Amino acid sequence: MRKTTMKVAVLLVLTVIWLSGCKRAPKEAHRTEFLMDTTITITAYGSQSEQAVEAAFAEMRRLADLMNANDSNSEVALINKNAGLKPVRVSPETFKLLEMSLEYSELSNGAFDVTVRPLVELWGIGKKDKYVPSEDEIQQVLKLVDYRKIILDPQKRTVFLSVPGMGIDLGGVAKGYAADQAKEVLKKYKVNSALIGAGGNIWAMGVRPDGQKWRIGIRHPRPETGNQLMAVLPCQDVTVVTSGDYERYFVRDGMRYHHIFDPRTGRPANKLISATVVGTNSAEADILSTALFVLGAEQGQTLIGKLEHAGAVLMTPESQVFKAGSHLSELELVYEEGKTSDARR
Ligand code: AMP
Numbered sequence: 641m642r643k644t645t646m647k648v649a650v651l652l653v654l655t656v657i658w659l660s661g662c663k664r665a666p667k668e669a670h671r672t673e674f675l676m677d678t679t680i681t682i683t684a685y686g687s688q689s690e691q692a693v694e695a696a697f698a699e700m701r702r703l704a705d706l707m708n709a710n711d712s713n714s715e716v717a718l719i720n721k722n723a724g725l726k727p728v729r730v731s732p733e734t735f736k737l738l739e740m741s742l743e744y745s746e747l748s749n750g751a752f753d754v755t756v757r758p759l760v761e762l763w764g765i766g767k768k769d770k771y772v773p774s775e776d777e778i779q780q781v782l783k784l785v786d787y788r789k790i791i792l793d794p795q796k797r798t799v800f801l802s803v804p805g806m807g808i809d810l811g812g813v814a815k816g817y818a819a820d821q822a823k824e825v826l827k828k829y830k831v832n833s834a835l836i837g838a839g840g841n842i843w844a845m846g847v848r849p850d851g852q853k854w855r856i857g858i859r860h861p862r863p864e865t866g867n868q869l870m871a872v873l874p875c876q877d878v879t880v881v882t883s884g885d886y887e888r889y890f891v892r893d894g895m896r897y898h899h900i901f902d903p904r905t906g907r908p909a910n911k912l913i914s915a916t917v918v919g920t921n922s923a924e925a926d927i928l929s930t931a932l933f934v935l936g937a938e939q940g941q942t943l944i945g946k947l948e949h950a951g952a953v954l955m956t957p958e959s960q961v962f963k964a965g966s967h968l969s970e971l972e973l974v975y976e977e978g979k980t981s982d983a984r985r
């Protein structure tokens with residue numbers, strides 16, 4: 641009897657050893673592509689990680705084709721071509737994103753405004769024909785920048801830009817939306833641990849394969865000061881989105897002209913040099929990071945304070961760092977909050 645018990649015990653131990661030997665580390669898939677004018681990287685873990693990453697990129701490519709204002713075949717280009725002419729019927733996704741954009745235009749008092757397209761074209765940031773326009777030129781173009789002149793018809797699902805020459809640009813929200821969609825695709829393939837990076841948009845899904853939180857670094861906007869990062873945030877199931885004046889810019893006569901415009905002045909916004917938003921919806925965080933970048937530290941903190949479900953880390957041109965809102969309890973700041981550091985303009 642005792643012998644049988646011993647045998648069973650040995651067999652059990654052997655089975656446990658064999659099973660633990662079978663439990664392999666989750667399969668990693670990693671891929672980088674240039675899409676939506678930026679480098680997109682996905683690292684995913686799971687038994688179907690390869691197929692998951694493949695499908696997530698296919699989805700992001702589809703969205704890029706739909707929403708790229710520079711592609712004459714896109715829906716956004718069609719809306720712009722018909723400005724002042726007629727309403728254009730669009731896909732549910734483009735419609736939803738425009739509805740969301742308008743909601744946040746109201747909330748941010750027009751700091752976020754997708755009708756900035758004529759300003760983007762005038763300044764030519766990120767293109768060869770960049771130049772600094774005159775105040776007159778800016779004022780002319782500003783007549784076309786007003787989100788209240790977008791007419792949405794939810795029944796017909798149409799978009800109408802009511803003034804000829806108007807144009808929309810989803811550059812401030814599309815990457816975030818694409819990251820959200822990529823995350824949903826990964827989930828369908830049972831991926832619970834992944835990192836999606838789309839320009840300044842990051843989705844940290846689950847935790848790392850070693851069970852630790854992802855550690856997301858927020859870039860220092862002026863690395864020439866010797867600091868590569870301004871903060872590090874341990875993350876689990878959150879999205880972290882940064883707008884910065886270092887992403888697309890040119891320097892003329894010692895002035896930095898970048899790609900985020902203040903719709904009230906028609907000039908690159910100058911109250912912040914970096915705005916990061918942490919939340920659970922990347923399209924929303926993307927809109928908010930652009931909006932906060934325009935609003936500045938004071939009004940930006942007030943806006944985040946109203947939302948409860950998002951947090952923000954901001955840096956002023958004097959390199960003062962401010963934080964507000966949720967998801968930031970573990971934030972590791974390189975500088976003390978509110979203290980001026982050594983970043984140059
Ligand atoms: P982001 O890097 O997310 O802040 O987005 C910047 C991009 O959004 C620019 O390249 C423009 O295409 C567009 N954009 C610039 N200024 C604004 C603004 N005030 N509101 C909405 N979109 C903007």
Ligand code: MG
Nearest residue numbers: 812926927930
């Ligand atoms: Mg944005």
